[in-house]
Amino acid sequence: MKSSSEPRNASPPLGGDAAKYRVAGALAGTVNGLFGGGGGIPLLVLLTKWAKLDEKTAFATCVAVILPVCAVSAAVYFLRAGLSLVPAIPYLLGGLLGGFLGGKLFRGVPNVWLRRVFALFLLYGAWRYLT
C-alpha cells in the first residue's frame, strides 16, 4: 500500500499546484503590464488564499516573482517614454540599503503587521482607482 501511494505523492498531480502558480503569475504579469505596477497584489492574494502558501513565504516569493516582471515593465517603459536615470540614483541607492535592512528584519516581523500594512496599501489603491 505504501509503495503504491508513494510515487503518486512524489509527483505533483497534473494541473495541481503548478497550474495555480502559473495562473497567479499570469495574472500578476497582466496587472503589471496594464497598470505599470501592482502585479504583486493578485499574486499575494492567490498564493495565500488559493494555493494556501505560508504567509511569510508568500510575501517573500511575491517579491521574487515581481522582480523579473517589473524588469519587463521597466524595459517597456524605457523603450516607450525613456527613463531618467540620473535623478533616480539616490533613490536606488537608498532602496538598496532599505532592501537589505528589510530582508534582515523580515523574519521578526509579525504576520499581522505585514497583513495590515498590505491591506492599507490595497485600500489606498482602491480609493485611487474608484474615485
Next chain:
Amino acid sequence: MKEYLLPFFIGAATGVLSAWGVGGGTLLLLCMTLLLGVDQAEAQGINLLYFLPTAAASLWYHRKNGYLDARVLKSAVPSGIVCALLAALASTATDAALLRKPFGLFLLYAGGSMLLQKDKKERHATA
C-alpha cells in the same frame, strides 16, 4: 548634497516595506510627488527602476532565510513575464482606464478581507 540625502533616506525607508512586499513603491511614489515635488511621469519611471535593486537586495536575505518557494518561482515567473509583455502591448491598443474600476473593486475587497482576517490561532480558539 542635501538634495541627494532626502531621496536617499526616503528610498531607504520605503525600501524596507518593498522588501516585505507590502507596497513600498506606492509609498515612495507618494513621497516623491507630494513631498519632493517630483513630476508624476518622472516619479513613475523612478519607481519602476527603484524596485529592481531594492527587491534584489531583499531577496538575498529571503533566500538565505528559506522564504522563497522554488516551485512557485518555476511556474509563476515565466507566465508572469509573458503576460506582462502581452498586457503592455495590449494596454496601448485598448483603453486600460476601463479596467481601473474593476481592479479598484478587487483592491477594496482584498484589502477589507485582509484587515478583518484573524490569525489562524485565534480562529482555532473561537471555533
